[in-house]
Amino acid sequence: MQTMGLEVFAIGVFAALFAGISKGGFGSGAAFAGAAILAIVISPGVALGLMLPILMLIDLASLRAYWRQWSGRDAALLVVGGLPGVALGVVLLQRTDADVLRLLIGGIAIGFVLWQLAMRAGLRRRSTRPMPVWGGALAGMVAGFTSFVSHAGGPPAAVYLLSRGLDKTRYQATTVLVFWALNMAKAVPYAMLGLFTRDTLLFALALAPFALLGAWIGVRAHRRVPERVFFAITYILLVVTGVKLVWDGLS
Numbered sequence: 001m002q003t004m005g006l007e008v009f010a011i012g013v014f015a016a017l018f019a020g021i022s023k024g025g026f027g028s029g030a031a032f033a034g035a036a037i038l039a040i041v042i043s044p045g046v047a048l049g050l051m052l053p054i055l056m057l058i059d060l061a062s063l064r065a066y067w068r069q070w071s072g073r074d075a076a077l078l079v080v081g082g083l084p085g086v087a088l089g090v091v092l093l094q095r096t097d098a099d100v101l102r103l104l105i106g107g108i109a110i111g112f113v114l115w116q117l118a119m120r121a122g123l124r125r126r127s128t129r130p131m132p133v134w135g136g137a138l139a140g141m142v143a144g145f146t147s148f149v150s151h152a153g154g155p156p157a158a159v160y161l162l163s164r165g166l167d168k169t170r171y172q173a174t175t176v177l178v179f180w181a182l183n184m185a186k187a188v189p190y191a192m193l194g195l196f197t198r199d200t201l202l203f204a205l206a207l208a209p210f211a212l213l214g215a216w217i218g219v220r221a222h223r224r225v226p227e228r229v230f231f232a233i234t235y236i237l238l239v240v241t242g243v244k245l246v247w248d249g250l251s
Contacts (some may be wrong), residue, residue, distance in 0.1 A: 016207040020214020022060040032152040049195035053204040059180035066173035081140020089148025105244030
């Protein structure tokens with residue numbers, strides 16, 4: 001694995017803090033920004049492998065707070081649908097190079113912002129009718145795939161869960177459970193592909209306190225920082241990061 005200098009460590013601290021704040025206080029949708037930011041300074045595969053144990057730690061810390069408050073049926077449907085998506089991600093990463101991965105992560109980052117802005121502007125209305133079982137399975141497959149290649153499974157899962165009419169706590173708890181399970185499923189293939197190594201684990205261990213601190217900050221910021229302010233900052237970061245990654249991938 002490439003050498004992790006002081007600059008990379010500093011950006012890694014920021015990425016871990018940001019992921020913790022996002023998951024701890026503002027839902028998990030934007031937590032993948034950490035991997036996108038890291039992919040600017042290290043290879044995308046290493047960035048994905050580095051962020052996975054951090055995200056798994058945050059998921060594990062969050063599970064206790066939401067224990068058994070989730071919708072088990074919806075979580076199971078998304079996880080079962082997500083496993084084939086993870087398998088598709090494995091096939092893609094076996095056949096692609098770093099530049100294609102940069103394009104994927106950058107494109108997903110920009111697409112995430114466009115999707116969120118469309119939702120807020122009313123251009124893409126949230127469904128008021130529950131999606132059928134096949135729709136949940138399809139959303140799970142897309143979530144599994146995008147989660148594997150960029151840690152960005154939140155939006156596809158949200159499309160299904162928002163149609164289910166879950167209350168805020170049940171929605172958050174279900175999201176935490178789904179991505180804890182999918183992140184666990186990603187660990188073995190990440191290791192097999194060389195993305196999840198002893199070095200990334202040690203580096204992630206050094207960043208773990210910052211991830212947990214971010215989650216602690218997120219819980220408190222949830223009550224004090226307007227959601228609009230947090231996501232405005234997130235969208236700017238993702239657009240700048242996404243454009244940079246797409247540019248590097250095409251160059």
